[in-house]
Each structure stands twice: as C-alpha cells, then as structure tokens.
Amino acid sequence: MKLSWIDIRSVGSAKAAVVEEAIHARVDGILTDDPADLAGLPPTVRKVLFPQGQTLPEDFGAADVVIVEAAKHGEPAELALRHPEVEFGRYVEIIDADTLEDACQSARTDRWSLLWFRDPTKIPLEIVIAAGAKAEGSLVTLAQDVEEAEIIFGVLELGSDGVLMAPAGVGDATALRRAAEAGVADVELVELEVTATAHVGMGDRACVDTATYFREDEGILVGSTSKGMILCVSETHPLPYMPTRPFRVNAGAIHSYTLGQNERTNYLSELKAGIKITAVDIHGRTRLVTVGRVKIESRPLISIDAVGPGGRTANLILQDDWHVRVLGPGGKVLNSTELKPGDKVLGYLPVEDRHVGYPINEFCLEK
Structure with missing residues (x-):
C-alpha cells in the first residue's frame, strides 16, 4: 500500500471539509505548517508538520513527523536526538545535479524524504528511488494532481513510497487514496x-x-x-x-x-x-x-x-x-x-x- 498525504496549507475556507473527507477516506497523512491544525486529528492519520520558510517551533504539538529544511532548521538526525518523541524528515527541492544528489543521500539515510521535482521529467525520481531502494526510509513525492500521483506511484515499477498533494477541493483526497491503493490484491488459485x-x-x-x-x-x-x-x-x-x-x-x-x-x-x-x-x-x-x-x-x-x-x-x-x-x-x-x-x-x-x-x-x- 502506497502512502497518501494531503497538504492543507493552501485549501483556505475548505480546510475543515477537506480534513473531514481525508479522515473518512483514511488518507495516511495530513501535512500543515500550523501545529494547531493537527490538534484533535484521530490516531488513524499521521500528523505531519512542515514549517517551510519559518523558524522551527519550540512546541511541535501533536505532530508525529516534522519535515525540515536542513539549511534553515538543522539536520534531521541531529534534531531526532534532541526530540525523540517525533520523527524527522528532510525536504529537498530537486532543480539540478547537486540537489538530485542531496535527494539521493536523503533517500539513503533519512527516515522521511519529502521531494519536489521542479521539472516534469520523472528520470530524477527514478534515480532517487534506485538510490534508496535498500534503505528503510520512505520517499514522499509532491504531485500537482491525482493523474500525476498515479504516475509517481508507478515510476521504476517500485514507485515512490508516497505522494503529497494539495487538494483543489473536496473529492481530491478520496481520489488520491484510491490512486494509492490502485494495485490489486493477490488471489488464491x-x-x-x-x-x-x-x-x-x-x-x-x-x-x-x-x-x-x-x-x-x-x-x-x-x-x-x-x-x-x-x-x-x-x-x-x-x-x-x-x-x-x-x-x-x-x-x-x-x-x-x-x-x-x-x-x-x-x-x-x-x-x-x-x-x-x-x-x-x-x-x-x-x-x-x-x-x-x-x-x-x-x-x-x-x-x-x-x-x-x-x-x-x-x-x-x-x-x-x-x-x-x-x-x-x-x-x-x-x-x-x-x-x-x-x-x-x-x-x-x-x-x-x-x-x-x-x-x-x-x-x-x-x-
């Protein structure tokens, strides 16, 4: 089963409805930059905090996972030692060969890697998936819509471990969840x-x-x-x-x-x-x-x-x-x-x- 995460930072007035739908659809994670958004979420959903462009808060609230920008917030491994109550992951924006290598290194070493590939080609994602194939961490890749999510789930046959998508409205969370489970169960012959x-x-x-x-x-x-x-x-x-x-x-x-x-x-x-x-x-x-x-x-x-x-x-x-x-x-x-x-x-x-x-x-x- 692939991971389906939704990003509620930009959904505006539809936030409450989108969150309710996501919980009902049993998406795997809800990501936000505000710890208050995570309060009251049920244990069935992973609570992900991503303070992108902000300082790291002193209190992570109910967060299970904190995604950080290493240059601004510090290395995930070091933060994990100081805050053992949560898991840490690294955000990498892939725009060139150097940042592609950063993503590969994260795939090999970090518990969570949140990846945004700026260019539409999926070749860099194939390289990162191959680099982290034997690692225990999970790759979560940003998708613009459900159609792209379906492609990301299948890249290099293994696919990304998960997809993060910002819903355009109610219905997208359910569609993403369906895309994540688009494989078929084995059968008993x-x-x-x-x-x-x-x-x-x-x-x-x-x-x-x-x-x-x-x-x-x-x-x-x-x-x-x-x-x-x-x-x-x-x-x-x-x-x-x-x-x-x-x-x-x-x-x-x-x-x-x-x-x-x-x-x-x-x-x-x-x-x-x-x-x-x-x-x-x-x-x-x-x-x-x-x-x-x-x-x-x-x-x-x-x-x-x-x-x-x-x-x-x-x-x-x-x-x-x-x-x-x-x-x-x-x-x-x-x-x-x-x-x-x-x-x-x-x-x-x-x-x-x-x-x-x-x-x-x-x-x-x-x-």
Missing part, C-alpha cells in the same frame, strides 16, 4: 480438474495485447462466469509456426470475464487501449497491466469445463487450436485442444456475485 471438453463451432475470440511483457508463469484469469476462471498463459513460450509474443494472451471468447482493477471484472469484448487488467502468476501474485490493443476475430472455439474444491465449477471457451494454452500446477503449459478429463489446471473461484462487474452480496445464478 486452486487446482481444477477438467471434466469435459467440447468443440462448439465458430465464434469471436479476443487476443489481449498489453503494454507489458508477461513472465513465463504468468497470464490472465478468464472464465465464462465471474465465479469460475482459468489461468490463460501468455504467448511467452515458443511455438513452431510463429514468433513468441510475450505481451499477448489469446484469452477466450468475447463474452468471457477477466479481472480488471478496483475488484471489478471486465468482459473481454469491452477491453480497449488504456484499460488496466490484472496479470496473475501461478502463485496468485498479481499486478496491473495496461491493455494496448484487443484483436477480436472469428475462430473455431473449444469449451473446457472443470471442477474445483467443494464441487464448484468453471468454464472457459477458447480458440480451438493447440497453440492456445492454459497453465497447470507448477506452471505446466497445457495445450487447450489436448486437455482431457482428469487433467489439472489452475483457476480462481471467487465467491462474490457481480453487478456491472463489481462484487456484490446478492443472489445471481450463472450457468
């Missing part, structure tokens, strides 16, 4: 036993091309129902008649579900460039990947039925061709047309019903 296969004639199937290379033990979950999916492997494994395309999953018939983001399912038919879907490996570990293109073409189809623990079932309709494959236990690659009753595949059997793709506690029969 189970072994499913194939019970039947059938050639079902012509239909439209979707190849999902992503802007990411898949690993050999990774693919996407696809199923005819939202409560039964099978792990379809990407085209990372060699084929005799065509080159590998490790960004592609020959995923299934267009009616099928796959996992998207925010716990939502998507039909393969509604995927398009820019949409996020969930990549899953054989251990159930997940990551979001971006769709670059979806190819829908008419092809012969094969239906695969499988059963899991407790008799729960899954169905997958794929292109009827042996080079279209799914994953089995241990990452075994299985040609779809060679599957037979008794074979084992990896699948996912969520318990929630769905309404417009979102999990919901209601009765829904899919068959």
Whole structure:
C-alpha cells in the first residue's frame, strides 16, 4: 500500500471539509505548517508538520513527523536526538545535479524524504528511488494532481513510497487514496480438474495485447462466469509456426470475464487501449497491466469445463487450436485442444456475485 498525504496549507475556507473527507477516506497523512491544525486529528492519520520558510517551533504539538529544511532548521538526525518523541524528515527541492544528489543521500539515510521535482521529467525520481531502494526510509513525492500521483506511484515499477498533494477541493483526497491503493490484491488459485471438453463451432475470440511483457508463469484469469476462471498463459513460450509474443494472451471468447482493477471484472469484448487488467502468476501474485490493443476475430472455439474444491465449477471457451494454452500446477503449459478429463489446471473461484462487474452480496445464478 502506497502512502497518501494531503497538504492543507493552501485549501483556505475548505480546510475543515477537506480534513473531514481525508479522515473518512483514511488518507495516511495530513501535512500543515500550523501545529494547531493537527490538534484533535484521530490516531488513524499521521500528523505531519512542515514549517517551510519559518523558524522551527519550540512546541511541535501533536505532530508525529516534522519535515525540515536542513539549511534553515538543522539536520534531521541531529534534531531526532534532541526530540525523540517525533520523527524527522528532510525536504529537498530537486532543480539540478547537486540537489538530485542531496535527494539521493536523503533517500539513503533519512527516515522521511519529502521531494519536489521542479521539472516534469520523472528520470530524477527514478534515480532517487534506485538510490534508496535498500534503505528503510520512505520517499514522499509532491504531485500537482491525482493523474500525476498515479504516475509517481508507478515510476521504476517500485514507485515512490508516497505522494503529497494539495487538494483543489473536496473529492481530491478520496481520489488520491484510491490512486494509492490502485494495485490489486493477490488471489488464491486452486487446482481444477477438467471434466469435459467440447468443440462448439465458430465464434469471436479476443487476443489481449498489453503494454507489458508477461513472465513465463504468468497470464490472465478468464472464465465464462465471474465465479469460475482459468489461468490463460501468455504467448511467452515458443511455438513452431510463429514468433513468441510475450505481451499477448489469446484469452477466450468475447463474452468471457477477466479481472480488471478496483475488484471489478471486465468482459473481454469491452477491453480497449488504456484499460488496466490484472496479470496473475501461478502463485496468485498479481499486478496491473495496461491493455494496448484487443484483436477480436472469428475462430473455431473449444469449451473446457472443470471442477474445483467443494464441487464448484468453471468454464472457459477458447480458440480451438493447440497453440492456445492454459497453465497447470507448477506452471505446466497445457495445450487447450489436448486437455482431457482428469487433467489439472489452475483457476480462481471467487465467491462474490457481480453487478456491472463489481462484487456484490446478492443472489445471481450463472450457468
């Protein structure tokens, strides 16, 4: 989970409403330059004091973290020795090579680093993230808006540990919190036993091309129902008649579900460039990947039925061709047309019903 901090120094008359929303949205931190703003905040939020351009107050009030400008306030490590009741961090404005090195040093040594990159390029942030990758401190990077926050969270795959953003109004704190948790939870895969296969004639199937290379033990979950999916492997494994395309999953018939983001399912038919879907490996570990293109073409189809623990079932309709494959236990690659009753595949059997793709506690029969 990434950290979401909001800066309330410039929100003006909307301060009370923004703070109330931030607490309700469970943002991780509220930053201000006035210790009085921190009084009365609940323990669920980190209270951050940043007296930028001011002298360091004698009383930090309820602050948990104090961010300082080292040239004006002193070194964070030295301040921490004098004030063990709070944590200290360093503010660095990155404008050139020297200040970039200051940020890298802070990332390596300070408990907290609050970073503002004046230029829009994210290359300096990549360098700082790499410099502090093995350190225990946390990087919090200033963002102008939620869109930039989403980019910062993903820079160099690791991303900044957190983002500080000044809300333009009510609603921004909630949006920032959502961006911070935009990753997807891992899933619990189970072994499913194939019970039947059938050639079902012509239909439209979707190849999902992503802007990411898949690993050999990774693919996407696809199923005819939202409560039964099978792990379809990407085209990372060699084929005799065509080159590998490790960004592609020959995923299934267009009616099928796959996992998207925010716990939502998507039909393969509604995927398009820019949409996020969930990549899953054989251990159930997940990551979001971006769709670059979806190819829908008419092809012969094969239906695969499988059963899991407790008799729960899954169905997958794929292109009827042996080079279209799914994953089995241990990452075994299985040609779809060679599957037979008794074979084992990896699948996912969520318990929630769905309404417009979102999990919901209601009765829904899919068959």
